[in-house]
Each structure stands twice: as C-alpha cells, then as structure tokens.
Amino acid sequence: MNQMQYPPSDAKQGSSSQDASTSFHTDFDRVQESMHSAISMNKTEILDAALDGFSEGYFGLSNENRRTLLLTLAREYDLNRTQVRELMKQYLGLELPSGDKSVEHLHEEEGSFSGFYRIERNLRHSLKPMYEVLFERLNTHPGGLRFLSVMRADILSFLAEENIASLRALDSYLKEKLITWLSPATLQLHNITWDDPASLLEKIVAYEAVHPISNLLDLKRRLGVGRRCFGYLHPAIPGEPLIFIEVALMKNVAQTIQEVLWDDPPIPECEATCAVFYSISSTQPGLSGINLGKFLIKRVIDVVRRDMPRISTFATLSPIPGYMQWLLSKLASAERSDSTFSENLLKPEEETALLDAAEEFTTGKNAIEVMWNLLSSTSLEWANSEKLSLVLKTPLMRLCARYLLQEKKRGKALDSVGNFHLQNGAMIGRINWMADRSEKGLRQSAGIMVNYIYKVEHIEENAQSYFSKGQIQASDDVRNYLERQADRQEETKD
Amino acid sequence: MNQMQYPPSDAKQGSSSQDASTSFHTDFDRVQESMHSAISMNKTEILDAALDGFSEGYFGLSNENRRTLLLTLAREYDLNRTQVRELMKQYLGLELPSGDKSVEHLHEEEGSFSGFYRIERNLRHSLKPMYEVLFERLNTHPGGLRFLSVMRADILSFLAEENIASLRALDSYLKEKLITWLSPATLQLHNITWDDPASLLEKIVAYEAVHPISNLLDLKRRLGVGRRCFGYLHPAIPGEPLIFIEVALMKNVAQTIQEVLWDDPPIPECEATCAVFYSISSTQPGLSGINLGKFLIKRVIDVVRRDMPRISTFATLSPIPGYMQWLLSKLASAERSDSTFSENLLKPEEETALLDAAEEFTTGKNAIEVMWNLLSSTSLEWANSEKLSLVLKTPLMRLCARYLLQEKKRGKALDSVGNFHLQNGAMIGRINWMADRSEKGLRQSAGIMVNYIYKVEHIEENAQSYFSKGQIQASDDVRNYLERQADRQEETKD
Numbered sequence: 002m003n004q005m006q007y008p009p010s011d012a013k014q015g016s017s018s019q020d021a022s023t024s025f026h027t028d029f030d031r032v033q034e035s036m037h038s039a040i041s042m043n044k045t046e047i048l049d050a051a052l053d054g055f056s057e058g059y060f061g062l063s064n065e066n067r068r069t070l071l072l073t074l075a076r077e078y079d080l081n082r083t084q085v086r087e088l089m090k091q092y093l094g095l096e097l098p099s100g101d102k103s104v105e106h107l108h109e110e111e112g113s114f115s116g117f118y119r120i121e122r123n124l125r126h127s128l129k130p131m132y133e134v135l136f137e138r139l140n141t142h143p144g145g146l147r148f149l150s151v152m153r154a155d156i157l158s159f160l161a162e163e164n165i166a167s168l169r170a171l172d173s174y175l176k177e178k179l180i181t182w183l184s185p186a187t188l189q190l191h192n193i194t195w196d197d198p199a200s201l202l203e204k205i206v207a208y209e210a211v212h213p214i215s216n217l218l219d220l221k222r223r224l225g226v227g228r229r230c231f232g233y234l235h236p237a238i239p240g241e242p243l244i245f246i247e248v249a250l251m252k253n254v255a256q257t258i259q260e261v262l263w264d265d266p267p268i269p270e271c272e273a274t275c276a277v278f279y280s281i282s283s284t285q286p287g288l289s290g291i292n293l294g295k296f297l298i299k300r301v302i303d304v305v306r307r308d309m310p311r312i313s314t315f316a317t318l319s320p321i322p323g324y325m326q327w328l329l330s331k332l333a334s335a336e337r338s339d340s341t342f343s344e345n346l347l348k349p350e351e352e353t354a355l356l357d358a359a360e361e362f363t364t365g366k367n368a369i370e371v372m373w374n375l376l377s378s379t380s381l382e383w384a385n386s387e388k389l390s391l392v393l394k395t396p397l398m399r400l401c402a403r404y405l406l407q408e409k410k411r412g413k414a415l416d417s418v419g420n421f422h423l424q425n426g427a428m429i430g431r432i433n434w435m436a437d438r439s440e441k442g443l444r445q446s447a448g449i450m451v452n453y454i455y456k457v458e459h460i461e462e463n464a465q466s467y468f469s470k471g472q473i474q475a476s477d478d479v480r481n482y483l484e485r486q487a488d489r490q491e492e493t494k495d
Numbered sequence: 496m497n498q499m500q501y502p503p504s505d506a507k508q509g510s511s512s513q514d515a516s517t518s519f520h521t522d523f524d525r526v527q528e529s530m531h532s533a534i535s536m537n538k539t540e541i542l543d544a545a546l547d548g549f550s551e552g553y554f555g556l557s558n559e560n561r562r563t564l565l566l567t568l569a570r571e572y573d574l575n576r577t578q579v580r581e582l583m584k585q586y587l588g589l590e591l592p593s594g595d596k597s598v599e600h601l602h603e604e605e606g607s608f609s610g611f612y613r614i615e616r617n618l619r620h621s622l623k624p625m626y627e628v629l630f631e632r633l634n635t636h637p638g639g640l641r642f643l644s645v646m647r648a649d650i651l652s653f654l655a656e657e658n659i660a661s662l663r664a665l666d667s668y669l670k671e672k673l674i675t676w677l678s679p680a681t682l683q684l685h686n687i688t689w690d691d692p693a694s695l696l697e698k699i700v701a702y703e704a705v706h707p708i709s710n711l712l713d714l715k716r717r718l719g720v721g722r723r724c725f726g727y728l729h730p731a732i733p734g735e736p737l738i739f740i741e742v743a744l745m746k747n748v749a750q751t752i753q754e755v756l757w758d759d760p761p762i763p764e765c766e767a768t769c770a771v772f773y774s775i776s777s778t779q780p781g782l783s784g785i786n787l788g789k790f791l792i793k794r795v796i797d798v799v800r801r802d803m804p805r806i807s808t809f810a811t812l813s814p815i816p817g818y819m820q821w822l823l824s825k826l827a828s829a830e831r832s833d834s835t836f837s838e839n840l841l842k843p844e845e846e847t848a849l850l851d852a853a854e855e856f857t858t859g860k861n862a863i864e865v866m867w868n869l870l871s872s873t874s875l876e877w878a879n880s881e882k883l884s885l886v887l888k889t890p891l892m893r894l895c896a897r898y899l900l901q902e903k904k905r906g907k908a909l910d911s912v913g914n915f916h917l918q919n920g921a922m923i924g925r926i927n928w929m930a931d932r933s934e935k936g937l938r939q940s941a942g943i944m945v946n947y948i949y950k951v952e953h954i955e956e957n958a959q960s961y962f963s964k965g966q967i968q969a970s971d972d973v974r975n976y977l978e979r980q981a982d983r984q985e986e987t988k989d
Contacts, residue, residue, distance in 0.1 A: 048955070080615070082591060082611065085586075085615075086586070086587060089583040089586060089587055090587070092579075092580070092583060093580060093583055093584070093587075097576060111659055111660045111661060112660065114660050114661060114664075115660035115663075117576065118660055118661070118663070118664035118667075121574070121579075121622055121664075122664070122667060124618070124622060125619070125622050128615055128618060128619050128622070140678070140680060141678055141679055141680040146680075165605055166605045166606065166608050166609035166612055167605060167608060167612070169609075169612070170608075170612035170615075170616070173612075173616060181675065182680075184634070184635055185635055186634060186635040186640075186676075186730075186731060187681060187730075236680075236681075237680060461542070
C-alpha cells in the first residue's frame with residue numbers, strides 16, 4: 002500500500018487534461034492529493050489531516066469533478082493484477098490431496114494443505130483493492146462513516162447516468178464494507194419520542210418519505226399516544242437515525258390511510274391488538290441496497306411484543322408505487338398490438354360494463370383504450386364518479402393482485418415497496434380499495450394500498466424462499482383474485 | 496452455504512471413531528450437530544436456538560472433544576477448492592488490457608475490465624471458508640463475541656501443543672474477523688473509577704497481570720487521587736473491559752516501582768507533568784495478537800492531554816520479562832563453548848572485579864561461570880550484597896541495553912513487553928537499576944525496569960519503522976551502554 006510514488010503520475014496526467022480553468026484545476030488537484038495521502042500516509046497526525054482535507058475538499062468539488070475523482074479512485078487505486086495472477090498460477094500448481102477427509106487421515110494430509118492455506122490467505126489480501134485502505138481509514142475517522150455514505154450516494158447517481166464497470170466495482174466493494182460496518186450488532190434501536198432533541202426530530206420531519214409531516218403538531222401526534230416511532234442509530238453518526246419506522250397501535254389492521262393518520266387515538270393503547278407499520282423511511286441515499294429495514298422491523302416486533310403482549314398482529318399499510326405505471330404501459334401495449342396477441346387484461350363482462358359507464362366521459366375504440374384514457378387523465382375524474390369507480394374496481398383490484406404477485410424483474414417483485422417487505426419475510430395479506438384517496442395515492446396505485454403481514458414464526462422462512470426461489474407468500478384473499486382469473490382462462494381454453 | 500446435507504456424513508464418521516464412551520459420544524455429537532445447524536440453518540428462531548445450543552454445549556465439552564470439534568470445523572467447513580480453481584482458470588484466461596490508464600482511454604478499457612471485476616468479486620466470496628458463517632452469526636448473537644474469544648483461546652492453546660495447518664488457518668481467519676469487529680471505532684474508552692459496579696471492578700482485580708492487587712484498599716488507591724484507570728469496552732461484552740491500563744500522575748518519570756505504588760499521592764494532581772503507565776493488562780486470552788493496547792494508549796494520551804494540559808510526558812515503567820532467561824542461556828553457552836568463539840559478554844576489568852568480589856560466595860573456573868552461579872542461585876544473595884550488586888551492575892545494565900536494543904526474533908524485539916510498546920510506537924527511554932526488588936523482579940530482570948517513552952508526534956513514525964524495518968528507537972542514554980561496548984571492541988581490534 003505504501004510503495005506508490007506521490008502523487009501517482011498517471012492520475013495527475015489524467016486530471017490535468019480534464020479542465021482548463023486553473024483555479025478549478027487547483028482545487029481538484031488538492032483534493033486528489035489529500036485522497037492519495039489518506040491512502041498512503043502512516044503518521045497519525047498527518048493522516049487525520051489528510052482525511053479531513055479530503056472529505057472537506059470533496060464537498061467543495063463540482064459534480065463533474067467528483068465523478069472524475071471517483072473514477073480515479075476506482076481505476077488508479079485498484080488491485081495488483083500481476084500479483085493476483087502470480088498467486089493463482091502457484092495455486093493451480095498445487096496438487097489437491099485425495100478426498101479422504103476422515104479425522105484419522107487428518108495428520109497425514111495437514112502438510113499437503115498448508116500450501117493451499119498460505120496462498121488462499123495471500124490471495125484474500127491481494128484481492129483487496131488499494132482503495133480499501135481509504136474506506137477503512139474513513140470508517141474509523143470521526144465523521145468518516147457519514148462521508149462514505151455521501152460518497153456512495155454520488156457513486157450511485159453517477160452509475161444511474163452511465164454504467165461504468167470500474168465504478169460499479171468500487172460501489173460493490175464499498176457496499177460490502179458498509180454492510181459489515183452497519184451490522185445489526187453495531188446499531189442501536191432508539192424509541193424516538195417528543196423528549197428527543199429537536200436536532201434529531203427535525204431529521205424525522207425532513208426524511209419522512211411516505212406520509213409527509215406537515216407541522217410540529219403533526220409530528221407530536223406521530224410520537225404521541227397510540228403511536229410509536231423507532232430509529233436505528235449508529236455510534237459514529239450520532240443524533241441521526243439511519244432509518245426509522247412509524248407504528249400505529251390499533252384494534253384491527255387498517256384498511257385505509259385515514260384510519261392511521263388520526264388526530265385523536267381511536268382506542269386506548271391497552272386495547273390494541275395490532276401494530277401497523279405505516280411508514281418506513283431511510284435517511285441515507287448512500288445506504289441504498291443495504292437492508293437495515295429488515296433488522297429494524299424484527300427488532301421493533303420484539304420490543305413491541307415484550308412491552309405489549311396483547312399485540313399479536315404486525316402488519317403494514319403500504320403504498321404500491323409502481324402499479325399505475327405498470328398498468329398504463331400494459332394497457333398501451335395491449336391497445337397497440339394485434340388483439341389476438343394482446344393479453345387478457347379485461348374480462349368480457351368488464352369490457353361491456355366499462356364501455357357503458359364511460360360513455361359520457363371519454364371515447365375510445367375499445368375498452369382497453371377507454372380504461373387507459375380514464376386512468377391517465379390528469380383530472381382523475383374516475384375517482385370522483387361513483388359509477389366509474391364501481392366498474393373499474395373489479396379489474397383494478399384483480400390486476401393489482403397480479404402486479405403484486407406475478408410481475409417480476411430479475412426474479413424479484415417488480416414493485417419496490419413489495420420487494421422490500423417480501424425480502425424482509427412478510428406476506429401479502431390484503432389489498433384495500435380506495436385506501437389512499439390523495440392525488441399521489443390515486444396516481445401511483447389508483448388509491449389501492451396493501452397490507453403486508455409479518456408473522457413472527459415465518460419471517461425467516463418467507464425471506465429465504467423469496468430470496469432463493471422468488472416465491473411470494475400471499476393470503477387466500479389476495480390469491481383468489483388470480484384464481485378467479487385463472488378459472489376464466491381455463492374456461493376460455495375449453 | 497446451504498447445500499450441505501445435515502449432518503455431513505464425513506464429519507459424523509470422523510467423530511464416531513473418536514471415543515467409545517456412549518454418553519460422552521452423545522454429548523459431542525449433539526454439540527457438533529448444533530454447530531452444523533448454526534452454520535446451515537436459516538430460520539431465526541431455530542438459528543438462535545442452535546447458536547445457544549452450540550455455545551452451551553461447547554462449554555460442557557472436555558478439552559479433547561473441543562479439539563476434535565475445532566478440527567472438524569477447520570476441515571469440514573473449509574472452502575470449495577474446486578470452485579476456486581475453476582474461477583482462477585477463467586481469470587487466467589482473460590487478457591490484461593494495455594497499460595494505458597489515462598482517463599481519456601478509460602471508456603475504451605472499461606469493457607475489457609468488467610470480466611476481471613466479476614471474477615475478482617466471485618473469488619473473494621469463494622475464498623471465504625464456510626466457517627465464516629458461524630463466526631458472523633456468533634458475532635451478531637448475544638454473548639457470541641465473548642464465546643468466539645473463548646473459542647480462539649482454545650484454538651491458540653491447541654496450536655501451542657501442536658502446529659496443525661488447518662487449525663492455524665482457522666485461527667488466522669478468526670483473528671482477522673476479530674480485528675475487524677474490535678476496530679477502535681466500536682470500542683468505548685471508559686474511565687474506571689470507584690463508582691463503577693463491583694462486578695466490573697472485580698475484573699480489574701482478577702486480570703491485573705503486572706502488579707497484583709492485594710485487597711480492596713489497594714484497588715481503591717489505584718482508582719484514587721493521583722491515579723487513573725482506563726478500560727476499553729465493547730458493546731457486545733458489557734461490564735468487562737477487554738484491556739485496561741493503570742496510570743500514575745507524577746512529577747518525573749518514575750525510576751522504581753516503589754515510587755509508583757505509593758499509599759498516599761506524593762504530589763497534588765495539579766503539579767503532575769508526567770503520566771506513567773505502570774500496568775496494562777488484557778482480560779481475554781482469545782484476543783492475543785489483536786493489538787488493542789496500541790489504540791488504548793493513544794486514546795488515553797489524548798484524554799489525559801485534554802483534561803490535564805500540564806502533562807507533557809507519557810512513559811511506562813515496564814518489566815523486562817525475558818532478560819534473565821536470555822542472559823543465563825547466553826552465559827551457559829559462552830561457558831560451554833571454546834573461549835575464543837565465546838561472545839564478549841564481560842569486559843576484562845569486569846571479569847577481574849567479579850572474580851574478586853565473588854570469592855566468598857561462589858567458585859567457578861572463570862568469571863562467566865561465577866556470574867551464572869550468582870544469578871541462577873535460588874537465594875538471590877547477590878541482590879542483598881552491596882559488594883556483589885556493585886560489580887554486577889555495570890555488566891547487567893550494559894547487557895540489558897543490548898538485550899532490549901539488539902536481541903530479536905523474526906525481526907521483532909525478543910522481549911515480549913518491549914515488542915508490545917515498540918510496535919505501539921514507543922522508544923526506549925531509560926533503564927533503571929534496582930527498580931523492582933521483588934523476588935519476581937529480581938528473577939526475571941535482575942531488578943531492572945525500563946521506561947518506554949511515548950512521544951505523541953513520533954508514535955506512528957516509530958511504529959511504522961519498527962514494523963517495516965525492525966528499527967528500535969532509543970535515547971542516547973540507553974544507546975550509550977552499547978557504544979561504550981562498541982568502543983571497547985574497536986580498541987580490542989586495534
């Protein structure tokens with residue numbers, strides 16, 4: 002790690018051709034030099050200064066310069082492939098001992114294995130990129146973990162623009178490191194209350210992603226009687242939960258968001274038998290893909306069960322952010338394509354009912370086009386018309402069940418919130434019509450919301466079968482929507 | 496990780512041939528099965544039970560069965576070498592792109608590197624032995640980190656009996672994991688005081704390794720005015736410092752242990768200019784080789800400097816545990832060998848003085864033998880005779896300087912305490928005659944003690960040059976003992 006010249010000539014050349022502006026250039030060079038020092042220095046005093054200089058300088062860089070710097074880090078502080086190849090050749094030259102692994106033959110074989118152990122250990126080290134030193138040093142430096150999270154957020158946004166292999170490798174390595182450092186053992190579960198510092202509570206207001214908090218009174222209600230809020234804190238990022246979850250204590254699993262966002266608690270806490278997770282928000286875009294929510298939910302379930310033994314049901318009331326986008330594109334492609342090849346999105350009786358009901362609102366050459374027109378209209382008038390809502394309800398609920406249970410991307414649920422809860426071990430419990438009548442709710446999921454249910458005894462099993470086989474657990478209630486469809490398809494074939 | 500049958504047939508066979516006693520055997524099998532479950536299970540409930548079952552069962556096993564179990568873990572839960580070799584062959588089949596690393600050529604090259612990144616990532620995973628799962632799971636399981644430390648203490652004691660390659664590899668892997676988990680970022684510095692729980696203070700009494708604590712009053716004094724005690728705690732091992740250090744606040748660097756082990760503080764704390772680390776003890780044999788002391792000393796220096804800005808000198812008063820053992824073996828071999836080849840242990844004038852002074856105490860065919868007789872005598876009468884002490888002082892101090900500065904094993908200081916402080920970045924400041932007159936002190940180092948000095952601005956530099964080049968920093972004071980010897984050798988040659 003310390004054999005490099007300072008600064009590396011390649012890296013300098015690379016950056017000097019980037020920009021003509023001198024002061025701009027000087028800034029970039031200074032940050033790059035402090036990055037190099039942070040990797041190669043050994044004296045603590047200087048190292049701390051270099052780490053501070055690097056992170057402060059980084060914050061001052063333009064987006065384009067951050068990108069160049071991260072690419073330099075990914076490419077110039079990579080691993081020594083010549084050394085890796087050399088070790089591999091040595092390894093492949095070793096002869097594998099016979100397969101007899103019984104303890105009696107252990108001692109004879111021990112000698113023949115020691116070469117393997119030695120090269121394997123060396124290879125593990127050689128396969129660590131040089132930038133690991135920077136990550137490790139930042140992790141133990143005050144403020145460094147938070148900085149790494151900012152840096153990863155940048156990496157992810159650059160990757161979203163362009164998929165660059167070296168940057169992808171940098172991200173994947175940093176992500177694994179962050180997973181280790183943010184293991185559940187290092188995180189503290191904190192019951193967030195109105196007694197917490199305002200500096201912490203303002204983070205809750207700022208990062209609440211699901212149901213925005215409108216004012217102080219609203220915040221106080223979320224932390225008041227009948228509700229709980231729990232956050233995960235890391236000792237290195239004090240006063241700022243990495244992720245938090247809001248819980249409502251209820252008599253039954255809520256079917257609409259209005260039931261949850263009450264002003265006054267509908268029942269005394271002691272009568273609650275159900276904990277509804279109505280919002281879970283992450284505060285760090287740089288921790289994307291690092292599933293802290295899974296552990297948070299499990300810890301919260303444990304804490305609530307211990308404190309309130311009457312509570313036996315743990316459920317969410319969740320948005321379905323991708324439903325309408327998926328449905329509109331399905332409708333559009335069905336409408337464009339030849340009808341014989343188009344998917345059976347609507348049943349014949351639904352088509353008839355829809356064409357009848359929609360007459361006064363819109364026209365279209367068939368029911369598919371009519372449905373597309375209604376759902377994509379900016380006025381959202383279908384939601385205000387009882388007649389239209391009624392005829393749309395059946396296909397929208399059935400197609401929503403299909404979207405949640407069957408639509409996948411790389412073996413995982415297409416819906417991001419669905420994927421989150423399913424990988425955490427939940428099952429799909431119920432879909433609720435007109436559960437969120439807000440404009441956002443209507444636009445993203447036609448107002449439908451879903452209850453994911455966490456059954457303590459099945460969490461790990463569900464998570465495992467979802468992870469390995471993509472299996473999605475669902476109640477009969479939800480599954481019935483599809484079976485009715487399957488029945489119909491059977492009938493059609495006959 | 497989950498493709499194994501349960502339980503693995505090889506492992507079962509191995510263990511069943513180990514012992515004839517059935518109940519004994521059943522115990523072992525049960526622990527081995529819970530170990531296997533702990534590695535291969537996925538349901539949390541069962542996993543927690545398996546981890547508990549494994550650690551409880553392990554504690555109940557005989558030494559011999561623990562050894563067999565650990566060997567099974569090392570051998571049967573190793574890595575998949577066929578897969579590793581397959582990946583290596585793929586890797587060696589890739590062609591390294593040209594050396595042009597400038598940012599302009601980056602995009603052309605990105606594609607050609609993606610194969611490397613992919614196989615490197617896969618190889619990192621394949622090179623993780625299956626037993627890593629057990630370590631990871633124990634680390635996040637309550638009590639698991641402490642259990643891992645016990646397990647490693649066992650591994651080290653088995654390795655001390657017999658060097659088995661697979662067990663050595665298991666140890667080296669576990670050690671690296673422990674280093675990650677016990678990084679300074681996860682450790683809390685705690686100022687241990689008389690107000691701490693008795694359950695914590697009893698650990699200090701039990702583990703104080705340098706100057707045993709005789710009673711409660713003695714403990715209270717160590718935590719009282721003019722002294723400090725600091726420990727490193729890990730959140731997963733509450734109430735039990737992993738390592739602790741005792742500090743005396745003084746006017747000058749202490750030259751004898753009596754100055755440090757006072758009953759009443761010799762000066763008011765506000766007059767202290769010097770912090771003497773007079774004892775540092777680790778409580779976990781299983782963390783051997785994981786240098787927590789280095790970070791503890793640095794943190795303590797920071798805290799003391801912040802709280803007491805008048806204190807500018809940080810030094811130890813340390814034993815020299817290996818000195819007499821080394822010297823006696825040197826004397827014995829010098830005496831056995833032909834005098835022309837023997838090392839110049841004594842100067843001619845020292846030999847004469849020694850033979851004169853020792854006449855009434857012992858006989859010997861030469862000064863070397865006389866010295867050996869005096870130093871190895873169980874009565875230690877040389878220390879009570881002013882005459883003998885006087886003639887022995889010069890050679891004992893000079894040879895002690897040589898032992899500390901020049902005697903090495905694999906490039907590191909032979910003396911274990913010396914190696915500890917030098918790798919932490921200290922320098923050898925002064926050696927002190929008759930600094931510890933206790934029987935233990937006389938036997939291990941002829942009563943000599945050494946002050947290692949920590950100069951804040953040189954800690955990292957010293958640590959680095961000791962680590963990479965084996966360089967030992969020492970004051971002129973100590974170095975002079977050797978130069979006088981070198982002068983003499985020069986003279987002899989002339």
